[in-house]
Structure formats: structure tokens, C-alpha cells
Amino acid sequence: MSGTQGNWFDEPAPAAYPGESPETALAITTLTRAAKDVIEGAFTPLWVRGEISDFKSHRNGHWYFSLRDAEARVRCVMWRTDVQRAPTKPTDGMLVTALGQMTVYTTGGDLQLRVMRLGAEGDGLWRKALEETLTRLRNDGLLDEERKRPLPRLPKVVAVVTSPDGAALHDIRAVAERRCASVQLVLVPAKVQGEGTAEELVRAMALIERWGGADVVIIGRGGGAREDLWAFNDERVARAIAACSVPVISAVGHEVDTTVVDLVADVRAATPSAAAEAAVPDRDALLREVASLHGRLVSSTTRVVQRRRQLVSGIGGRFAAGARGLASLEQARLRAFGAAMATHARGALLRKHARVDRLAPALQAFPTAVLAPRQGALAALAGRLDALSPLATLGRGYAVARSLDGRAMASVQEFTPGQPFDVLLADGAVRATVTARRSGAPLDAVTALEGGASDDI
Amino acid sequence: MTYEESVQRLQAIVTELEGDRLPLAQALALFEEGVARLREATAALSEADTRVQQLVESIDGSLAVADQHR
Numbered sequence: 001m002s003g004t005q006g007n008w009f010d011e012p013a014p015a016a017y018p019g020e021s022p023e024t025a026l027a028i029t030t031l032t033r034a035a036k037d038v039i040e041g042a043f044t045p046l047w048v049r050g051e052i053s054d055f056k057s058h059r060n061g062h063w064y065f066s067l068r069d070a071e072a073r074v075r076c077v078m079w080r081t082d083v084q085r086a087p088t089k090p091t092d093g094m095l096v097t098a099l100g101q102m103t104v105y106t107t108g109g110d111l112q113l114r115v116m117r118l119g120a121e122g123d124g125l126w127r128k129a130l131e132e133t134l135t136r137l138r139n140d141g142l143l144d145e146e147r148k149r150p151l152p153r154l155p156k157v158v159a160v161v162t163s164p165d166g167a168a169l170h171d172i173r174a175v176a177e178r179r180c181a182s183v184q185l186v187l188v189p190a191k192v193q194g195e196g197t198a199e200e201l202v203r204a205m206a207l208i209e210r211w212g213g214a215d216v217v218i219i220g221r222g223g224g225a226r227e228d229l230w231a232f233n234d235e236r237v238a239r240a241i242a243a244c245s246v247p248v249i250s251a252v253g254h255e256v257d258t259t260v261v262d263l264v265a266d267v268r269a270a271t272p273s274a275a276a277e278a279a280v281p282d283r284d285a286l287l288r289e290v291a292s293l294h295g296r297l298v299s300s301t302t303r304v305v306q307r308r309r310q311l312v313s314g315i316g317g318r319f320a321a322g323a324r325g326l327a328s329l330e331q332a333r334l335r336a337f338g339a340a341m342a343t344h345a346r347g348a349l350l351r352k353h354a355r356v357d358r359l360a361p362a363l364q365a366f367p368t369a370v371l372a373p374r375q376g377a378l379a380a381l382a383g384r385l386d387a388l389s390p391l392a393t394l395g396r397g398y399a400v401a402r403s404l405d406g407r408a409m410a411s412v413q414e415f416t417p418g419q420p421f422d423v424l425l426a427d428g429a430v431r432a433t434v435t436a437r438r439s440g441a442p443l444d445a446v447t448a449l450e451g452g453a454s455d456d457i
Numbered sequence: 458m459t460y461e462e463s464v465q466r467l468q469a470i471v472t473e474l475e476g477d478r479l480p481l482a483q484a485l486a487l488f489e490e491g492v493a494r495l496r497e498a499t500a501a502l503s504e505a506d507t508r509v510q511q512l513v514e515s516i517d518g519s520l521a522v523a524d525q526h527r
Binding site for chain 1: 470488491498499503510520525
């Protein structure tokens with residue numbers, strides 16, 4: 001055992017603690033780095049409140065300033081990447097809140113707050129930026145109510161400026177599909193938060209303008225924190241919207257604040273879904289409107305035709321007068337009218353069938369309810385038109401006298417003795433020559449002619 | 458004609474027909490035009506699936522609408 005003794009106690013003496021003695025003196029760099037580690041370990045990021053002083057915006061994009069109160073100050077730095085999320089440059093003397101990490105600037109040995117967010121607590125910084133922008137826009141008349149344009153009732157193409165990956169596009173599509181599936185959506189993709197958002201929104205609006213294919217534009221995104229929505233307060237975005245030649249609906253999902261974009265847009269919607277409701281009409285409401293016009297068109301035309309028929313039948317025995325009224329051109333028109341009615345009714349029916357498997361039962365009932373009476377009216381009208389047709393009248397034993405050039409002859413005055421003319425009957429025609437004529441009530445006139453009395457032979 | 462224009466014209470036609478002061482020939486001509494407008498308006502409401510397409514700018518700066526590839 002004795003041969004191993006002493007090893008227990010033979011461990012090397014512990015190294016001297018760095019900086020414990022002149023021999024182990026630390027480099028300054030080591031010291032400030034150590035201080036930085038300690039400080040950063042001791043503080044989590046914290047919100048602080050203070051007044052801006054010595055503000056400098058370096059050309060490398062970083063901001064340097066101090067935050068102070070009555071008795072103390074701390075140097076601050078805000079890196080370029082964080083600067084981009086800030087609404088505007090603060091000015092000296094401004095009270096702000098800042099989210100920062102306490103650290104040590106190792107090169108200078110200074111205590112330093114690395115600020116990540118500035119003014120996000122709804123204080124003067126945001127308001128200042130907003131007011132500056134609004135003042136400029138107002139001076140240019142871009143906030144005037146008279147600038148607001150009405151939306152088209154049924155757009156063919158709705159351009160949507162938003163993120164291709166966001167919920168906004170999905171929501172807009174769902175609403176459009178439900179309300180009127182024939183409306184086409186064209187996505188114009190753009191970032192809606194983070195660095196470069198304003199630039200992308202401006203570019204998207206410019207693309208739409210250059211393209212010229214949109215009837216209305218929705219620009220927006222789902223809700224978010226105010227810094228995330230800040231691009232929608234960007235003056236450049238606002239001006240791009242104002243310059244758009246078709247109406248723009250803003251849809252920045254937020255409840256409390258109004259963005260500058262909202263103020264410039266023609267219509268402000270609280271959410272992307274609400275924007276889609278504004279842009280895309282309810283197809284069934286429009287169908288009801290068209291169906292109502294359809295009904296009025298048919299019934300008013302029917303009334304005109306009916307009135308005409310009463311006029312004709314009112315003439316009674318003097319049928320020829322009616323026949324003249326309905327001759328050639330009008331007769332052709334009536335036939336075309338009947339055909340158009342029939343085609344129209346068929347078209348409406350086909351559309352109804354196309355809808356059946358797509359619509360909820362409640363909606364299915366709608367076109368049937370609207371179309372059924374329509375078709376009844378069409379059938380009745382077709383019957384009336386038939387009754388009005390001179391050909392149908394011929395079937396009842398009447399005849400029409402017609403000049404050789406095809407004019408219906410409706411008055412005794414149109415006949416001169418010796419003149420040839422045609423008599424149209426249900427099953428053919430007869431060419432005849434006038435030998436005598438007599439005016440007066442038809443039955444009396446015939447009797448007179450039988451007695452050899454004629455007007456002027 | 459846009460949907461609005463078709464419907465507006467249709468409304469004007471119906472109003473005129475409802476006035477019931479027209480000669481038959483004119484009434485029927487209006488009816489025919491009304492049917493044409495009706496057909497346009499209905500076509501604008503035709504069934505189709507909502508398509509989401511994307512505005513694409515090609516290298517030469519020209520713009521086109523393409524189906525989304527996703």
C-alpha cells in the first residue's frame with residue numbers, strides 16, 4: 001500500500017483564477033466579453049420607457065440613440081433589420097417604449113440596450129408617422145369622400161392582392177364561391193408583412209394597372225399586430241391605391257385601428273371575407289332580379305298583344321281591317337316572337353337542370369317556383385299568338401283579299417272594277433277580278449249587290 | 458355589354474312596354490331586344506367554378522393570367 005501513497009494528494013494545484021494576480025491578468029477584450037455574457041445572461045429582453053436623445057440614423061441603416069429619464073441614460077442601438085419594423089424615425093425628446101436586450105458594447109466597454117422594437121405601445125411614434133402621411137394625402141385630396149367610386153354590381157374579374165399562403169385568399173375564395181361562382185379571382189401575390197412589404201404591395205397595384213383586366217381589386221390580409229400591418233399605412237401603398245383605375249376594397253383584418261389604406265380605398269372592409277362579400281354579389285339575388293324582369297317583360301308584351309287582339313276581334317265582321325294590320329311584316333314578327341319565347345323558355349329550363357345537382361334543396365325550389373308560372377304564361381301567350389295569326393283565322397272559314405303585290409286589301413275603296421286580286425283561303429288561293437263593289441255593312445252590301453246595285457259602275 | 462348595362466337596358470325596355478302605349482311592331486321589337494338582354498344577363502350569371510388564377514409577369518414584362526400551380 002505504501003507504494004501508492006501520496007498520489008491522493010498529488011493532484012496539480014488549481015490553476016490561478018483568471019485575473020486573480022498580475023500573472024493571470026485579463027485582456028480587456030476578455031473582460032468586456034465576459035461582462036457582456038454576464039449582462040445578457042442576467043437580463044431577458046425588457047420593455048423600457050424613456051425619452052429619445054442624441055438620435056442618429058447611420059448610413060449603414062442602423063440607428064444610434066440614447067434613452068433617458070430625469071436621472072439616468074442608456075446608450076441604445078437598433079439594427080437595420082429591426083429599424084425596418086419601426087413606423088418612422090423618432091425625434092429627440094420623444095417619449096417612447098422600447099423592447100430591448102441589455103448588453104455590453106464590447107469594443108467601447110459601454111453598457112448598451114439593443115432595441116428590437118420601438119414605440120409599439122401605441123404612443124406618439126406611430127401617431128406621428130400616421131399624421132405626417134395623412135396630412136400629405138389630405139393635401140393632395142386623396143382622402144376626399146367624393147373620390148370614392150361605387151363597386152360594379154357583377155364584376156367578371158376580382159384581383160386580389162395578398163399573400164398566396166395566407167388565410168385571406170382562402171377566405172375570399174370561399175365567399176366568392178358561395179355567392180357567385182362565375183366571378184373569377186386573380187391573385188396578385190405580395191408579401192403582407194415583414195421587410196419589403198410596402199414595395200411589393202405597390203408593385204402588385206402597378207401590375208394590376210398595367211394589366212387592365214380587373215373590374216375591382218381587393219387588397220389585404222388577415223389580422224395581426226400593429227407592426228405587422230404597418231405596410232398598410234405606407235404612403236406609397238396609399239398612393240398606388242389612389243391611382244388605381246378600378247375601385248379598390250381594403251381588407252386589413254383589424255378591428256381597432258383604421259389604416260391609411262382603408263382611408264384611401266373606395267370601400268373599407270373589416271376582414272377579407274367582408275371584402276369578398278362587398279365585391280361579389282349574391283348570385284341568387286341577381287337571378288331573382290333577372291327573373292322578375294323576365295316576368296315583367298313577358299307580361300307587358302302579352303298585354304300589348306292582347307290589347308291588339310281585342311282591337312282586332314272588336315272589329316268583328318270587318319275582319320279584313322284586322323288582317324291588314326297583321327299582314328306580312330307584323331305577321332312575321334309575331335311568329336319570330338313566338339319562336340323567341342319558346343327558345344327562351346327552353347333555355348331557362350336547361351339552366352334550371354344544370355343547377356339542380358349543385359344547389360341546396362331550398363335553392364332548387366327557387367328557379368322552379370319562378371320559372372313554372374313563366375312557362376305557363378308563355379304557353380298561354382303562344383296560344384293567343386296562334387289565335388291572332390291570320391292563318392288560324394282562315395281555318396275558321398275567313399278569307400283575306402290581297403293585291404297582286406301582296407298587300408292585304410281591307411277596304412272597298414281599295415278595289416276598282418276590272419282589277420285582278422287574290423283571295424287567300426285556308427287551303428290555297430284564288431285569283432279573281434272585281435266586277436262590282438258596294439260599301440256599307442257587309443251583309444247589307446252583299447244583298448245590294450245581289451240586287452244589281454253597286455256603288456259606281 | 459356588362460351585366461349592369463344589360464339589366465339597365467332591360468329595365469328601360471320593360472318600363473316602356475308597361476307603359477302600354479306602343480304599336481305592336483315596336484312592342485315586339487322591344488321584346489326581342491329584351492330577350493337578348495335577358496340572355497346576356499343570365500349568361501353573366503352562368504354556372505362555373507370559382508377559379509383562382511394568378512397574374513404572372515414574364516421576363517419580357519408581359520402580363521398573363523395563369524392557373525395557380527399548387
